[in-house]
Amino acid sequence: MTLGPLMIDVQGTALTAEDRELLAHPLVGAVILFTRNFESVEQLVSLAADIRAIRTPPLLVTVDHEGGRVQRFRKGFTELPSMRLIGREYDRDATAGRQLARQCGWLMAAELRAVGIDMSFAPCVDLDYGVSSVIGDRAFHRDPRVVADLAIAYMGGMRQAGMAATAKHFPGHGAVVPDSHVAMPVDRRPLADLDDDIYPYRRLIDNGLASVMAAHVIFSEVDGMPAGFSRHWMQVELRDRLGFDGAIFTDDLSMAGAAVVGGPLERAEAALEAGCDVLSLCNDRKGVLQVIDSLRGSGDPLSQVRMARLRGKPGWTREALFASAEWQACDTAIKACMERPQLHLDS
Helix, strand or coil: CCCCCEEECCCCCCCCHHHHHHHCCCCEEEEEECHHHCCCHHHHHHHHHHHHHCCCCCCEEEECEEECCEECCCCCCCCCCCHHHHHHHHHHCHHHHHHHHHHHHHHHHHHHHCCCCCEECCCECCCCCCCCCCCHHHCCCCCHHHHHHHHHHHHHHHHHCCCCCEEEEECCCCCCCCCCCCCCCEECCCHHHHHHHHHHHHHHHHCCCCEEEECCCEECCCCCCEHHHCHHHHHHHHHHHCCCCCEEECCCCCCHHHHHHCCHHHHHHHHHHHCCCEEEECCCHHHHHHHHHHCCCCCCCHHHHHHHCCCCCCCCCHHHHHHCHHHHHHHHHHHHHHHCCCCCCCC
16 A cells, blocks of 8 residues: 555544544555654554554654754653754854754654654744744744755754654745734745745755645745645746755645635645645544545655655664763753853844
């Protein structure tokens, strides 16, 4: 059985009968976990193993675990800094900032691989324009070159730990005030003014980026549809102009920023038509059932190849990981970063 285009959630800390039935459906290819799915490290290991056991090849097991405000698993995992803290370290010392980014990427990915998680949707490469509360300290920096440098280092650390990186939210969510979870953001800048936002993607793609997550933002001077539903953004800009050949994820199709497209089925169909490989539909079991009952086709056949590349590589056991000199060095560096007083310089 091949992996389908849907990425869905499960209800709790163990699989229900309905979860198992849905995960066995050929349209499903990935699972995303949330804080509600985590009780303990042992329980998480069991849950991930149960998900993998349902299908051959196994479903991808994923999570949003960037650090800072967005870290789904806490007890038993290292507390990770926000990307902004890494950017401030770069401002003090560029070499030290890049090293910290690599260490954060490696430690985050290594800890997740040790419990059976294939992917974490990181890093966030939105620029910090100082206007978006939903992005805020999730951004490394305002300078696109700094963002690119740090994201490449972070991706390198993830890759070393056996995990593919996902850059988000293409082509950029940092310059709009509304939160696409609850509203429909519109960015009215012309394409020529988006070069800074796109620059980190160009650099990451040149360095072998495996996947991208599209933003639920309308760039009205470019296309009237949100980016993840726009063939112009997904095909002309991302695939053709930037030369990206990895997997494209939608952001969650249940978010308010996707509602302009229609109901769950219309959103799924539009995202596939635009060229997305993986359709994320979370926290809306009724919508998942509707899509599974009615969606026809599975998108581009190349999606199977792209998704296969995202599977996590064999990693450490938790015992070996925590005993390793590399983990201890990364843990020390991360704690020092988070404990260091933050300097706020007057402009």
